[in-house]
Amino acid sequence: MLLLKLAFRNIFRQRRRSLLTAISMAGGYILCTFSFSLSEGSYNNAISFFTLDHTGHVQIHKEDYLQRPKIHKTIDDPEQLSEILDSREDIAAHTLRVFAPGIAYSDTDNSPAQIIGVDLERERTTSTLEQKVSSGSYIGSDLDSDGYYSAMIGAGLANSLNIGLGDELILISQGADGSVANDIYIVNGIIGNRDSPDRNTVFLPLVAAQEFLSMYGRVHEVSILLNDEGDSRSEASLLQEELQDLSVAPWQVVESTFYQSMQTDKQGNNFSMGVIVFLVFVGVLNTVLMSVLERTREFGVLKAIGSRPTKIALMITLETGLLASLSVLMGLLISLPLIGWFTAVGFELAQPMDVGGIVMSHMTGEMSFYVFAIPLALIVLFALLISIPTGIRAARISPTEAMRST
């Protein structure tokens, strides 16, 4: 107890120096938590943006469809697969899709288009397609009274074909059997705006697309939403074991370009965190060394009157640990509300920022145990690391030498 009191008073003995060290540790801590929170936050935003937009957390395809999409690489029994997926606890929702490139015609114009057939009911709970309808409505999968299916088209396509709600859309593509596919659809919904990634996409009801492409009952892609994004990899490998003849991939594989650039970016962040911690480290080292050097005589006396060497070393460690803990606590008091605000409210960027290929104009942070705990552990650990050799040095001071130095 007296040792703790001694450590405490020794910290307050050099108020200015201790305060400066404390500020550098607290400041370093705040910077670390903030940059950690920012990086986690913006990546988590980006991840949830595209996983919810269309990717999902896990995808299933036939063979290497992901790398080399070919119309004949199909999942042949999607209904049975759906049953399996519906029965799994970790899976929140899933949807079925078919894809084909095509050309879209109106009376006056034509334009290349990406044709996607989706299970409209399942898509609702799996992706944000429904929220992206900017005019008209989210279509149904029934034929209208004239025998036409409905379609939703990207705003860019609507513009270049010069068509709108209620107009006819003609699609031409190649069917799975090699035949020429062509049919007429009625535009009942417009998706997004002219800058959206889906600006040249045509969304059809799954049955309509399967009919159009002569691939009855088959699909190209199953996109799965999990209850917890963090389970993506493990769930993917579990599913892969069960579905031997299909390819299961977590979003990290599906969006590998994004994932790679995120990892590189995070390494950059870790590096800058390392630099901050190093600067703090140098400051603490300086303080601890100074305070030991100028107290050589005192340590000599403490040893002379019977303090064990280990006690002296412990005293230095205790002092440093106490100062580091107090500083980090001070930092925590500031960073907690700061990051709370940053997570809840965030701020608008003057200039939109590219986060691994996704452009974001609003930044929010991430508030998690790790955001606070990792920088805390790093700083306290480094401070203690410094104190150990310094403490040993103080413990080795010879009382006679110490007494001679004035």
Next chain:
Amino acid sequence: MTAVISTNEVCRYFGDEEETMVKAVDRVSIEIERGEFTAIVGPSGSGKTTLLHLIGGLDNPTSGSVELSGTNIAEMSGAILSDFRRDHIGFIFQSYNLIPVFSAEENIEYIMLLQGVEASERKRRVAEMLEQVGLEGLGSRRPNKLSGGQQQRVAIARAMVSHPEIILADEPTANLDSKTGIALLDLMKELNEKHNMTFVFSTHDDKIMTRAGRLIHMMDGEIESDEVK
């Protein structure tokens, strides 16, 4: 009866080379009995401090041995030596050397804390010591709020509170004016008689040395004379 302090041909040389070697203490053999009040005197550089440090186990002899109550302290090191000093030897230094961040009371209490003495007992003994050295009511002051004489009284209390057999004091009065110094020495003498503790102190001061029961004169590391009054 074995002597409390017994040195046998103890030497402490500094430096390795023949020409530059300093024989700070050279073949000193002395026996000091329990309860003696001994002064080590001699000119500056004669080896007084070095001898006291050898006796106190702060320094290791180049050759020869130091036995305290029959125990050869050269055979001890690290924590064992620390504990031995804590339990058997009290130190008083020329420049007081109190812990500046501790109050007078806490300075006195510290050694008992290292010894694991119970809190109530510590409190009792601190109060008793403060009274014996005449510092009642000043216990809560930090060293920088005490005069030199008062600080040295705290140092005496600190050295004596754990009831060591031996108190070693290196020029305890050198930083004090002569009146305060004499008063302090009288206090030491009084405590020496009362508790039958063995005191060994060094000094330059003629007025101080006359109060010693035994005078050991040193010169160039050797004992020049040893007189018991």
